[in-house]
Amino acid sequence: MTRTLTVGLVQHPCGPDPASNLNSSLDGVAEAAAAGAELILLQELHRGRYPCFEEHPAHFDEAEPIPGPTSKRLAQAAADYGVVIVGSVFERRAAGLYHNTAIVLERDGSIAGTYRKMHIPDDPGYYEKFYFTPGDGGFDPIDTSVGRLGVLVCWDQWFPEAARLMALAGAELLLYPTAIGFAPEEPPDEQARQLEAWQIVQRGHAIANGLPVAACNRVGDEPAARFWGHSFVCGPQGELLATAGDQQQVLLARVDLARVETVRRMWPFLRDRRIDAYSALKYRFRDTLRGRF
Amino acid sequence: MTRTLTVGLVQHPCGPDPASNLNSSLDGVAEAAAAGAELILLQELHRGRYPCFEEHPAHFDEAEPIPGPTSKRLAQAAADYGVVIVGSVFERRAAGLYHNTAIVLERDGSIAGTYRKMHIPDDPGYYEKFYFTPGDGGFDPIDTSVGRLGVLVCWDQWFPEAARLMALAGAELLLYPTAIGFAPEEPPDEQARQLEAWQIVQRGHAIANGLPVAACNRVGDEPAARFWGHSFVCGPQGELLATAGDQQQVLLARVDLARVETVRRMWPFLRDRRIDAYSALKYRFRDTLRGRF
Numbered sequence: 001m002t003r004t005l006t007v008g009l010v011q012h013p014c015g016p017d018p019a020s021n022l023n024s025s026l027d028g029v030a031e032a033a034a035a036g037a038e039l040i041l042l043q044e045l046h047r048g049r050y051p052c053f054e055e056h057p058a059h060f061d062e063a064e065p066i067p068g069p070t071s072k073r074l075a076q077a078a079a080d081y082g083v084v085i086v087g088s089v090f091e092r093r094a095a096g097l098y099h100n101t102a103i104v105l106e107r108d109g110s111i112a113g114t115y116r117k118m119h120i121p122d123d124p125g126y127y128e129k130f131y132f133t134p135g136d137g138g139f140d141p142i143d144t145s146v147g148r149l150g151v152l153v154c155w156d157q158w159f160p161e162a163a164r165l166m167a168l169a170g171a172e173l174l175l176y177p178t179a180i181g182f183a184p185e186e187p188p189d190e191q192a193r194q195l196e197a198w199q200i201v202q203r204g205h206a207i208a209n210g211l212p213v214a215a216c217n218r219v220g221d222e223p224a225a226r227f228w229g230h231s232f233v234c235g236p237q238g239e240l241l242a243t244a245g246d247q248q249q250v251l252l253a254r255v256d257l258a259r260v261e262t263v264r265r266m267w268p269f270l271r272d273r274r275i276d277a278y279s280a281l282k283y284r285f286r287d288t289l290r291g292r293f
Numbered sequence: 294m295t296r297t298l299t300v301g302l303v304q305h306p307c308g309p310d311p312a313s314n315l316n317s318s319l320d321g322v323a324e325a326a327a328a329g330a331e332l333i334l335l336q337e338l339h340r341g342r343y344p345c346f347e348e349h350p351a352h353f354d355e356a357e358p359i360p361g362p363t364s365k366r367l368a369q370a371a372a373d374y375g376v377v378i379v380g381s382v383f384e385r386r387a388a389g390l391y392h393n394t395a396i397v398l399e400r401d402g403s404i405a406g407t408y409r410k411m412h413i414p415d416d417p418g419y420y421e422k423f424y425f426t427p428g429d430g431g432f433d434p435i436d437t438s439v440g441r442l443g444v445l446v447c448w449d450q451w452f453p454e455a456a457r458l459m460a461l462a463g464a465e466l467l468l469y470p471t472a473i474g475f476a477p478e479e480p481p482d483e484q485a486r487q488l489e490a491w492q493i494v495q496r497g498h499a500i501a502n503g504l505p506v507a508a509c510n511r512v513g514d515e516p517a518a519r520f521w522g523h524s525f526v527c528g529p530q531g532e533l534l535a536t537a538g539d540q541q542q543v544l545l546a547r548v549d550l551a552r553v554e555t556v557r558r559m560w561p562f563l564r565d566r567r568i569d570a571y572s573a574l575k576y577r578f579r580d581t582l583r584g585r586f
Binding site: 118119120121123134138139155158159160161162164165168169170193194196197200201203204205207208237238239266267268269270272273274275277278279280281282283284285286287 | 411412413414416427431432448451452453454455457458461462463486487489490493494496497498500501530531532559560561562563565566567568570571572573574575576577578579580
């Protein structure tokens with residue numbers, strides 16, 4: 001028995017004009033839908049250049065509510081093509097309260113759900129802690145007509161806890177809108193290690209949870225970084241199904257959601273988790289009480 | 294600043310004679326020590342053929358106490374060569390109470406500590422739940438003269454929780470004695486996916502925790518499987534430092550333990566974990582209360 005889902009990933013560069021960027025995303029949606037995609041994943045904050053390359057209050061002007069202009073355009077596209085779209089919005093939730101939010105549009109144009117990025121990075125060129133309030137909604141998947149989607153965002157991809165909590169809540173697929181790139185001053189061997197690590201840690205989530213994973217990353221040179229693209233889709237054994245390069249691209253992959261059960265019967269990690277011995281995962285570090293819990 | 298540690302991994306086949314198998318391990322220890330290894334990792338249950346290919350009470354005769362014959366031979370070797378050895382013992386703890394136990398010998402021949410395998414597999418050819426009581430000691434690293442070692446065993450390698458708990462307790466290196474192989478009836482493409490997944494999930498632990506990882510796996514045909522070898526060592530970005538083939542081999546790698554701090558400053562995942570939102574990791578599945586915790 002198979003249950004095949006065609007997934008489309010849209011990676012593109014972003015320039016200074018938000019309308020043009022959103023058109024790039026929607027052109028990709030159209031192309032993916034025409035090629036048969038039923039679920040389309042966009043890159044992180046695809047409407048704008050990555051705003052966190054500097055800390056400046058003016059960048060909050062780029063934020064918008066949900067529902068808002070971007071979510072409405074995405075909803076219209078979802079309805080027009082009859083596809084589920086996972087988009088990404090710099091969300092203004094209230095004055096002084098902003099999030100990096102993934103939004104899932106159902107094929108009828110309704111909002112299936114949102115996910116507010118839980119893990120917020122902050123390092124040179126990625127000053128996200130200035131802009132994005134950490135999500136307060138936890139790690140809940142979003143139910144759609146194509147399955148229960150474990151939507152996470154970028155920095156979340158480095159945290160096995162996030163993937164596991166989505167799996168435990170019944171996610172059938174993990175999806176990561178992403179914006180990650182090379183710092184220009186890093187030597188080529190370091191750049192290669194970073195790109196490989198980025199892919200491997202996410203393939204590791206696929207394996208540890210017996211779930212397919214799709215990650216969509218932007219491309220192009222911006223003040224923060226040279227975004228490295230390489231969007232990919234892998235199956236529940238971490239096996240690569242499709243990988244993009246570092247240019248604008250619509251990537252398609254056929255994912256068999258039924259294979260999750262086949263793989264988990266062979267590798268029943270959920271059966272063997274030692275839930276009696278994991279309580280220290282809630283600590284920052286096991287120093288003060290190390291060894292005794 | 295660097296803090297280099299030379300690690301040796303000893304992978305070999307095991308036949309029906311325990312004394313001969315232990316000699317294979319100790320020959321490998323001698324070879325690794327002569328080549329400069331300060332820390333030597335042996336494969337899982339290296340004194341015997343993998344006993345769990347069938348469920349038969351007679352195999353419990355292969356178990357031994359700690360201290361016992363195997364631990365004493367390993368201790369002598371550790372003292373003779375002045376190295377730290379991570380071995381693996383089918384441990385008889387009491388009548389009817391057996392464990393799959395890793396043992397760490399200090400370079401003076403003393404026992405630095407033991408780790409009783411926490412996650413116990415059970416699938417065709419690997420009937421471990423019949424033999425091995427799940428460890429009750431939790432995930433505590435073992436302090437040695439070469440560093441604080443996060444020793445885990447085989448099936449543990451598929452569980453991000455185990456690696457994370459070791460990292461949170463200050464482990465400087467993750468070490469996995471392993472016995473994993475191909476079922477003969479599996480087609481080549483499935484075998485390739487399994488081997489790659491096995492390596493990637495462990496490299497993922499290295500990346501997620503910013504720690505080097507070493508895994509030592511047996512080789513050779515036995516009733517349970519064709520053990521696939523491919524022992525490897527990777528650094529804290531998951532970058533491969535050394536990889537073995539599928540034959541008897543002593544694998545050496547130089548690991549820079551100081552690079553852990555360099556990498557973690559750039560990728561400060563421990564800083565950004567959402568410990569306020571991880572409580573559901575202690576549940577088997579988030580079904581009855583899904584979405585509300």
